[in-house]
Amino acid sequence: MATELRLRDGSLAMTWALLPTDREGVRAEYEHLSPESQRHRFLTPVPHLSDTLLDRLVDDVDGVDHVALVLFVIDGDHVGHPAGLARIIRYSDDPTAADVAVTVTDAYQGRGVASALLAELLRQRPDGVERLVTEVAADNPASLAMLRRLGPTTVTRDGGNLLRVTVELPPPGTEPVDSAQSDRTPRGSTRS
Ligand SMILES: CC(C)(COP(=O)(O)OP(=O)(O)OC[C@H]1O[C@@H](n2cnc3c(N)ncnc32)[C@H](O)[C@@H]1OP(=O)(O)O)[C@@H](O)C(=O)NCCC(=O)NCCS
16 A cells, blocks of 8 residues: 655655565665765665665565555656655564664655654554664764654663664554654555
């Protein structure tokens, strides 16, 4: 099912669940990210996605404990290039907690893509997940800002350039903090 969203800058966008057939698209889009965005995503320089990493990023998505969404900005009547990809992965040793990761194409950063994607991802989060626990680079204020808007947040230094971030999520069915700009309209259409 596709979901229609409106970004903070007024653009219309759509999200879909990531599919196994998106594997090569994920690989190609990653190659276009700036080195800084690549480093912020994986907390270390990763210039290319290996097949092993793609197995985890694409094949391991099960829609139950690992949910991943892609976002396309609508350009007139056309679905444009993918602008963002977000995922939530439940921790196997703590079913009430999950990691989260978001990547927005450099050209689309700062337009509200991550905020809209995360709001939708949390609506589709694995059952029983109450908090996000993740690490972000200390020199990545956008990442910290996008997490803080999701709920009460605790940040501790995790050594070196890393911050450990815990976000207590509002109960399911409650709108995420400050997600008012996300104008959501579910659609029954499917990806062709
Ligand atoms: C971090 C990232 C996902 C944010 O995506 P985005 O679409 O640009 O974010 P949004 O436009 O939705 O903005 C989210 C918040 O970050 C803030 N923000 C955006 N760019 C910022 C910047 N350069 N510096 C400081 N804050 C910034 C926004 O103001 C907003 O905060 P607010 O809601 O308090 O106003 C994006 O920069 C990215 O993909 N970076 C590379 C990969 C990465 O760092 N992923 C995160 C770790 S997994």
